[in-house]
Amino acid sequence: MDFFVHLAEGFIGMFQEGGKTFVGLVTGIIPTLICLITAVNAFIKFVGEERIERFAAKCTGNMVLRYTIFPILSMFFLTNPMAYTFGKFLPEHQKPAFYDSAVSFCHPITGLFPHANASELFVYMGIATGITQLGLSLGPLAIRYFLVAIVVILIRGIVTESITKMMMKRREAQVAA
Amino acid sequence: MSNYRAVLVTKATSGWGGPLTILPTDEKPYIASITGGGIHPVAARIAELTGGIAVDGFSNKVEPDEMACVIIDCGGTARCGVYPKLGVLTVDVMPASPSGPLINFIKETNFVSGVKESHIELLNEVASTAESTSATKKSAQELKAEARAKVASMQSNQPTRKPNFIEKIGRAMGGVVGTFYQAGRDTVDQVLRNILPFMAFVSTLIGIILFTGIGDILANVIKPLAGNLIGLLVISIVCALPFLSPLLGPGAVIAQVVGVLVGVEIGRGNIPPQLALPALFAINPQVGCDFVPVGLTLGEAKPETIEVGVPAVLLSRQITGPVAVILAYVASIGLYTE
Numbered sequence: 097m098d099f100f101v102h103l104a105e106g107f108i109g110m111f112q113e114g115g116k117t118f119v120g121l122v123t124g125i126i127p128t129l130i131c132l133i134t135a136v137n138a139f140i141k142f143v144g145e146e147r148i149e150r151f152a153a154k155c156t157g158n159m160v161l162r163y164t165i166f167p168i169l170s171m172f173f174l175t176n177p178m179a180y181t182f183g184k185f186l187p188e189h190q191k192p193a194f195y196d197s198a199v200s201f202c203h204p205i206t207g208l209f210p211h212a213n214a215s216e217l218f219v220y221m222g223i224a225t226g227i228t229q230l231g232l233s234l235g236p237l238a239i240r241y242f243l244v245a246i247v248v249i250l251i252r253g254i255v256t257e258s259i260t261k262m263m264m265k266r267r268e269a270q271v272a273a
Numbered sequence: 274m275s276n277y278r279a280v281l282v283t284k285a286t287s288g289w290g291g292p293l294t295i296l297p298t299d300e301k302p303y304i305a306s307i308t309g310g311g312i313h314p315v316a317a318r319i320a321e322l323t324g325g326i327a328v329d330g331f332s333n334k335v336e337p338d339e340m341a342c343v344i345i346d347c348g349g350t351a352r353c354g355v356y357p358k359l360g361v362l363t364v365d366v367m368p369a370s371p372s373g374p375l376i377n378f379i380k381e382t383n384f385v386s387g388v389k390e391s392h393i394e395l396l397n398e399v400a401s402t403a404e405s406t407s408a409t410k411k412s413a414q415e416l417k418a419e420a421r422a423k424v425a426s427m428q429s430n431q432p433t434r435k436p437n438f439i440e441k442i443g444r445a446m447g448g449v450v451g452t453f454y455q456a457g458r459d460t461v462d463q464v465l466r467n468i469l470p471f472m473a474f475v476s477t478l479i480g481i482i483l484f485t486g487i488g489d490i491l492a493n494v495i496k497p498l499a500g501n502l503i504g505l506l507v508i509s510i511v512c513a514l515p516f517l518s519p520l521l522g523p524g525a526v527i528a529q530v531v532g533v534l535v536g537v538e539i540g541r542g543n544i545p546p547q548l549a550l551p552a553l554f555a556i557n558p559q560v561g562c563d564f565v566p567v568g569l570t571l572g573e574a575k576p577e578t579i580e581v582g583v584p585a586v587l588l589s590r591q592i593t594g595p596v597a598v599i600l601a602y603v604a605s606i607g608l609y610t611e
Binding site: 195259267 | 456461484529536552584588604
């Protein structure tokens with residue numbers, strides 16, 4: 097009999113532990129998240145997509161801006177997955193590189209601006225929860241994640257662009273032969 | 274025979290619903306503007322293109338069954354639903370999405386929001402009115418002339434006035450408040466539909482890990498991998514394998530679950546906190562690999578580009594995935610160490 101009592105208590109205890117975590121997440125993260133996302137959403141609506149498009153299109157000529165500012169703007173204002181529509185401003189051989197660069201920013205941005213990809217928050221949040229449990233502040237991690245990601249998306253953009261160009265040339269050669 | 278023309282009204286990128294085709298008829302000649310007095314430019318534009326008659330529905334009563342469409346500036350509770358319920362095509366100049374007590378009546382077929390003058394296009398076909406109208410005693414022209422005269426008399430009493438200063442401020446305030454309100458609605462929607470369900474899943478997972486002791490077993494697996502640079506590099510190389518990465522991508526679920534596992538171990542002190550940064554990159558070199566064709570299509574890429582683009586991105590990740598981990602490892606020096 098005791099065995100069953102233990103079993104039952106153990107069973108429910110597992111979910112009580114889960115419930116505690118849930119309450120912690122809901123009261124700890126959601127209120128700030130809601131206010132932050134509301135403010136950013138309103139800001140995006142005020143700025144308007146047309147203005148962003150006009151500005152973003154200016155960043156496409158320069159290789160460094162094309163794989164840093166351009167994908168960051170698209171991710172911030174259009175969010176995942178509509179951000180990838182900005183590929184339309186680029187010539188064909190740069191589109192895969194832009195996609196690669198933009199999509200690689202859709203998690204790093206969530207540390208500072210969770211609105212951009214709210215449904216995939218836990219890539220960052222999952223690891224960040226551990227930092228919170230240790231009583232450490234999340235700020236340094238979020239900022240470094242953001243900054244390192246800028247360098248990473250630049251590298252990805254450049255590497256993917258050159259691979260794309262190479263493959264396109266090879267394909268043209270095959271067609272010609 | 275009638276001179277009415279049909280227009281197509283599309284939504285703004287931030288708006289909802291539509292596109293609506295608006296075609297006034299002799300029975301429904303009015304383009305009602307119920308925007309707090311005056312005729313809204315959108316209403317004026319629709320009237321100009323269709324040949325309908327713009328009326329200030331705020332100051333003059335117009336029967337709903339005589340309206341070809343109605344222009345409102347509702348942020349999303351009352352008017353939004355009333356006119357769709359009455360069967361009137363509704364054009365909202367604010368980017369509202371369906372809400373309020375009458376939400377069930379708001380459909381893409383009777384409602385379009387966020388509309389500006391630039392969203393109104395003339396449809397080429399010249400509309401022919403139903404045969405029944407020609408059977409009525411008055412000709413269409415006469416009816417229309419009568420309606421115009423009626424409106425002219427209504428408007429001559431109160432000449433078309435420019436919105437005054439107070440009205441302008443009122444509208445601007447209304448715009449700001451409406452935008453914030455809509456932003457809040459979008460946010461809560463997102464939290465309810467996306468964030469809370471995942472929190473429930475993650476909490477249950479963490480509860481099971483912490484309570485059952487599975488955590489200790491997992492720690493033995495995760496620690497040697499996520500607890501040092503070599504292990505993290507191995508994870509990133511494996512996750513970026515071109516035949517594996519598209520399978521690991523969908524919904525970032527794998528990355529999220531692994532993230533939670535690593536997070537739990539960091540919280541329990543099994544993995545040093547500064548490794549959180551390289552770990553974030555190590556668990557995620559496959560980001561978006563499942564989505565390349567869709568993402569490229571969104572960017573209006575040609576089919577040939579997509580054919581080349583998919584392997585290009587997958588190949589590139591094999592190189593840049595581990596590079597990102599090394600970069601992050603270097604950048605984590607000094608993080609969370611006194």
